[in-house]
Amino acid sequence: MRAELTKVWALRAALGVALFGSWVYATGPGEVSPVLLPRLELVWRALVGFVQESKTWEHVGVTLFEIGIAFLGSIVAGILVGFACSRTPLRAKVSEPLLAWGYMAPLVLFYPLFILWFGVGIWSKILYGVVSGFFPIAFNSLRGFQAVDERYLRVARAFGASPGQTDRLVKVRAALPMVLAGVRIGAALNIITVILAEMLAAERGLGYELAYASQTLQVPRVFAIIVVLLCVVALLQLLIQRFAKTRHEA
Amino acid sequence: MILDRGGRSAAERLAARATLIRTLIIVGFLVVWDLVVRLDLVDPLFLTGPIGVVKAVGSLAGDPIAREAFSSTGISIVTAFIVGTSAGIVVAAVLGGSKVLRKAFLAPLLFILSTPKSIFIPIFVLVFGISGTSAAAFGAFEAFFYVVVNVLGGIELVEDRHLRVARAFRASRFHKYVDVIGPAALPGLFAALWYGVKHAFLGVMIAQLWASRGGIGDLIRTYSTTLQTDYVLAVVLVVTLAAILAGALWSRVEDRLNRWRGSRGTAVTAGLAG
Amino acid sequence: MTLTVKDLSVTYETASGRKVLAVADVNITVQVGEFVSLIGPSGCGKSTVLHCMGGMLRPSAGSVAVGGEEIRDPRPERAAFIFQDYSLFPWKSVVDNAAIGLRFAGMPKAERRARALKELELVGLGHVADSYPAELSGGMQQRVAISRALAMEPEILLMDEPFGALDEQSRRRLGIEMSRVLTDTGKTVVMVTHSLDEAIFWADRVLVMGKGPGRIIEELVVPEPRPRRPEFMTDRRFDALRAKLFSLLEVSPAEEPVAVRSAG
Numbered sequence: 116m117r118a119e120l121t122k123v124w125a126l127r128a129a130l131g132v133a134l135f136g137s138w139v140y141a142t143g144p145g146e147v148s149p150v151l152l153p154r155l156e157l158v159w160r161a162l163v164g165f166v167q168e169s170k171t172w173e174h175v176g177v178t179l180f181e182i183g184i185a186f187l188g189s190i191v192a193g194i195l196v197g198f199a200c201s202r203t204p205l206r207a208k209v210s211e212p213l214l215a216w217g218y219m220a221p222l223v224l225f226y227p228l229f230i231l232w233f234g235v236g237i238w239s240k241i242l243y244g245v246v247s248g249f250f251p252i253a254f255n256s257l258r259g260f261q262a263v264d265e266r267y268l269r270v271a272r273a274f275g276a277s278p279g280q281t282d283r284l285v286k287v288r289a290a291l292p293m294v295l296a297g298v299r300i301g302a303a304l305n306i307i308t309v310i311l312a313e314m315l316a317a318e319r320g321l322g323y324e325l326a327y328a329s330q331t332l333q334v335p336r337v338f339a340i341i342v343v344l345l346c347v348v349a350l351l352q353l354l355i356q357r358f359a360k361t362r363h364e365a
Numbered sequence: 366m367i368l369d370r371g372g373r374s375a376a377e378r379l380a381a382r383a384t385l386i387r388t389l390i391i392v393g394f395l396v397v398w399d400l401v402v403r404l405d406l407v408d409p410l411f412l413t414g415p416i417g418v419v420k421a422v423g424s425l426a427g428d429p430i431a432r433e434a435f436s437s438t439g440i441s442i443v444t445a446f447i448v449g450t451s452a453g454i455v456v457a458a459v460l461g462g463s464k465v466l467r468k469a470f471l472a473p474l475l476f477i478l479s480t481p482k483s484i485f486i487p488i489f490v491l492v493f494g495i496s497g498t499s500a501a502a503f504g505a506f507e508a509f510f511y512v513v514v515n516v517l518g519g520i521e522l523v524e525d526r527h528l529r530v531a532r533a534f535r536a537s538r539f540h541k542y543v544d545v546i547g548p549a550a551l552p553g554l555f556a557a558l559w560y561g562v563k564h565a566f567l568g569v570m571i572a573q574l575w576a577s578r579g580g581i582g583d584l585i586r587t588y589s590t591t592l593q594t595d596y597v598l599a600v601v602l603v604v605t606l607a608a609i610l611a612g613a614l615w616s617r618v619e620d621r622l623n624r625w626r627g628s629r630g631t632a633v634t635a636g637l638a639g
Numbered sequence: 640m641t642l643t644v645k646d647l648s649v650t651y652e653t654a655s656g657r658k659v660l661a662v663a664d665v666n667i668t669v670q671v672g673e674f675v676s677l678i679g680p681s682g683c684g685k686s687t688v689l690h691c692m693g694g695m696l697r698p699s700a701g702s703v704a705v706g707g708e709e710i711r712d713p714r715p716e717r718a719a720f721i722f723q724d725y726s727l728f729p730w731k732s733v734v735d736n737a738a739i740g741l742r743f744a745g746m747p748k749a750e751r752r753a754r755a756l757k758e759l760e761l762v763g764l765g766h767v768a769d770s771y772p773a774e775l776s777g778g779m780q781q782r783v784a785i786s787r788a789l790a791m792e793p794e795i796l797l798m799d800e801p802f803g804a805l806d807e808q809s810r811r812r813l814g815i816e817m818s819r820v821l822t823d824t825g826k827t828v829v830m831v832t833h834s835l836d837e838a839i840f841w842a843d844r845v846l847v848m849g850k851g852p853g854r855i856i857e858e859l860v861v862p863e864p865r866p867r868r869p870e871f872m873t874d875r876r877f878d879a880l881r882a883k884l885f886s887l888l889e890v891s892p893a894e895e896p897v898a899v900r901s902a903g
Contacts, residue, residue: 119468123468208379219608221566221570223567308481322484340484348481532713533693533713533715534715544728
C-alpha cells in the first residue's frame with residue numbers, strides 16, 4: 116500500500132517534470148517563439164502581477180457572484196420543476212423527454228441570443244448559467260422522486276405516515292442522492308457556462324480578462340489568468356464535493 | 366395487465382396521452398411565441414416569429430455562404446472526433462493496463478474533465494491561429510478527456526469473477542481480450558464514442574464562437590452582430606434539432622447494446638455531462 | 640488418477656504487509672471416482688485448498704499432484720472448476736458459455752458446440768441452449784456452469800460451494816440430480832461447502848477443517864453407496880454423522896455459527 120502510494124506520486128511528479136521540462140526546453144534551446152509559449156519566469160511574473168492588481172479581485176468577485184446566483188437559480192428552479200413533474204405518472208411521462216431534450220440541446224449556440232436579449236452585463240451570464248444548470252438538476256430530481264423505492268413507501272403507509280410526512284420524511288430523503296448527483300452536474304455546468312459566457316462577450320469577470328489578454332496578445336498574462344481560473348474552479352469543485360453529498364453515499 | 370377494448374394496456378394508454386399532451390405543450394409554446402411577435406410585445410429586431418425562422422431556414426439552405434459554413438464545421442468536427450477519440454482510446458488502454466498508472470493519473474484527468482475547458486482556447490488560437498484547425502484541435506482536446514474516462518469506466522466494468530473463469534479455463538491472452546475484457550468493456554467503449562462525437566461537436570462550436578473565420582460559429586456571430594435574428598434562430602434551431610435527434614438515437618442504440626446487461630449501462634456515463 | 644495434496648501451506652500478505660498463515664500442513668489423497676467434501680467455518684481456508692488443487696493458486700510450501708504430476712497452473716481438461724457465483728459470461732449464449740473452455744482450447748466451432756450441447760442435455764438444459772444467462776434462474780445458470788466444466792471432460796471436478804447461492808428448493812433438487820450425473824460419469828469430485836447436509840449426502844468422505852491456521856481436524860467416512868436416494872437424509876446413520884459433524888464444527892474455534900446457518 117505504502118509502496119504503491121509512493122509510486123503514484125512519483126509518476127505524477129514525473130509527468131509534472133516532463134511537462135515543465137519540455138516547456139523550459141522549448142522556450143530556451145528549443146527556440147519556440149515567445150508569442151506561442153512565453154518563458155516560465157515571465158508567466159510567473161505575470162501571475163504575481165495579476166494577483167497583486169486590485170482589479171483582479173473585483174473580477175474574481177464578479178465571476179463568483181455570477182456562478183453563485185446561477186447555481187442558486189438552477190437549484191431552486193430545477194428541484195421545484197422536477198418535484199412538480201414527479202407528482203403524477205402522467206406529468207412525469209410528459210415532462211421527462213422535454214427535460215432530456217433540453218439537456219441534450221447544445222446550449223453554447225444560444226449564448227448570442229442571451230446577449231441579444233439580456234445585454235452584455237452580468238444578467239446574460241447568470242440567466243445563461245441558470246438555464247444550463249437547470250436541465251440536469253430537474254431531470255435527475257424527476258427521476259429521483261419518481262424512483263423512490265416502493266418498500267420505503269410501504270413502510271411509511273404501514274406505520275401511518277400522513278401524505279405530508281411521507282413526502283418530507285421518505286420521498287425527499289430517498290430521492291436526495293439522485294437529486295444531489297444532478298446538482299453536482301448542474302454546478303459543473305454553471306461554472307463552465309458562466310466562464311465561457313464571460314469569454315465570449317462581457318465587460319467584467321475573469322473570463323473577460325482572459326479574452327482581453329488573449330486578444331491583445333499579452334501571452335504571459337493569458338497563461339497567468341488560466342492558472343488563476345484553474346485555482347478558482349478547483350476551489351469551487353472542492354466545495355461541491357464537500358457539500359453536495361449525503362452521508363449514506365459511498 | 367389490464368387491457369382496454371382496443372387491446373392496449375394501461376401503460377400504453379398513459380404513454381399515448383403523454384405524447385399528445387407533450388405535443389400540445391410544444392404547439393402552445395409556438396403559438397405563444399408567434400403571438401408575442403405578432404402583437405409587437407417585443408422589438409422585432411430581437412425576436413422573429415416561428416414562421417419567419419422557418420423561412421430563414423429555407424433561405425439558409427439556398428445560401429452558398431451558409432452551406433460552406435456548415436460543411437467546414439462538419440469537417441472540423443469529423444477531424445476533431447477522429448483525432449480526439451483515437452488519442453483517448455490509446456491513453457485509456459495504457460492506463461487501463463496498469464492499476465498504478467490509473468491511480469496516478471485518473472484524478473488529474475477527472476479534474477480537467479470538470480473544468481471549463483474553454484479557458485484553454487486562447488492557447489489553441491495562439492498555436493493554430495484563427496482557423497478551422499484551431500477549432501478542430503480544441504474539439505479533439507475536449508473529446509479526448511471524455512473518451513479516456515469512459516473507456517476506463519468500461520474497463521472498470523470487467524468483473525474479477527469473469528477473469529477468474531478465463532484463468533480457470535486457460536484462456537490465452539487473445540481470448541481473454543476478445544471473449545472477456547472486450548465484451549464486458551463494450552458499453553464504456555460505445556459511451557466513449559458517443560461522448561467523443563458530442564464533445565468534438567461542442568468543442569468545435571465553442572472555439573468557433575470565440576474566434577474563427579468560417580464555420581457555423583462565425584455564421585452565428587455575424588448574424589447576431591448584424592441583428593439578423595431570424596437567421597441566428599434558424600441556425601440554432603437546425604443544429605439543436607440535429608443534436609437532440611442524434612442524442613435520442615444514441616440512447617436507443619445504447620439500450621439495445623446493453624440488453625444482455627439487464628439494466629441500462631448509464632452507470633458509466635452518469636456524472637460526466639457538460 | 641489420484642489427486643494428492645502433500646504438506647500444503649499457504650501464506651499471504653495483508654494490505655498492511657503482515658504475513659498470515661492461511662493453511663498449514665494439509666494432506667489429502669483423493670482416489671479415482673471418489674467424492675470428497677471439504678467443510679469448515681468461514682475463513683478456514685477450504686477454498687484456498689481447492690484453488691491450490693486446481694492450480695489457481697501456488698502453494699507457499701508443499702505440493703499438489705495429479706497422478707504424480709505436479710499441478711502449477713490451471714488445467715481444465717484435468718481438473719475443472721465450478722464456482723459458487725456461476726460466473727457465466729452474460730454476453731454469450733448458454734451453449735457458447737458451456738463451450739467456452741473448448742473455445743479457449745482452440746476447438747472448431749461446430750465441434751465444440753455439439754459437445755457443449757450434449758453436456759447441456761445431460762443436465763436437462765438442451766432446450767435453452769440459445770438463451771442468454773440473464774433469462775435463466777439461478778439453478779439453471781449453475782447447471783450451465785456444470786456443463787461448462789463437464790464439457791472439458793476432466794477427470795476431476797472442483798466445486799466451490801456450488802449451491803451456496805441457491806434457495807433451499809432448487810439447491811436440493813439440483814443436488815439430487817447432480818449426484819446422479821456425477822456418479823454416472825464416474826468423476827472424481829472435491830466439493831467445498833458449509834452445509835452439513837450437503838457435505839454428508841454427496842460425499843464418500845467428509846474432511847472437516849478448523850481455523851487459525853486452516854488445517855484438517857477430522858475425517859468422516861460415509862458408508863453408503865452412491866447415488867443415494869433422498870430418503871438417506873432421514874436415515875439414522877445420516878443423523879448420527881450429522882450430529883458428529885455438528886459437534887466437531889461447534890467446538891472448532893469458529894466465532895460465527897456459520898456451519899449451522901445453512902443446515903437443513
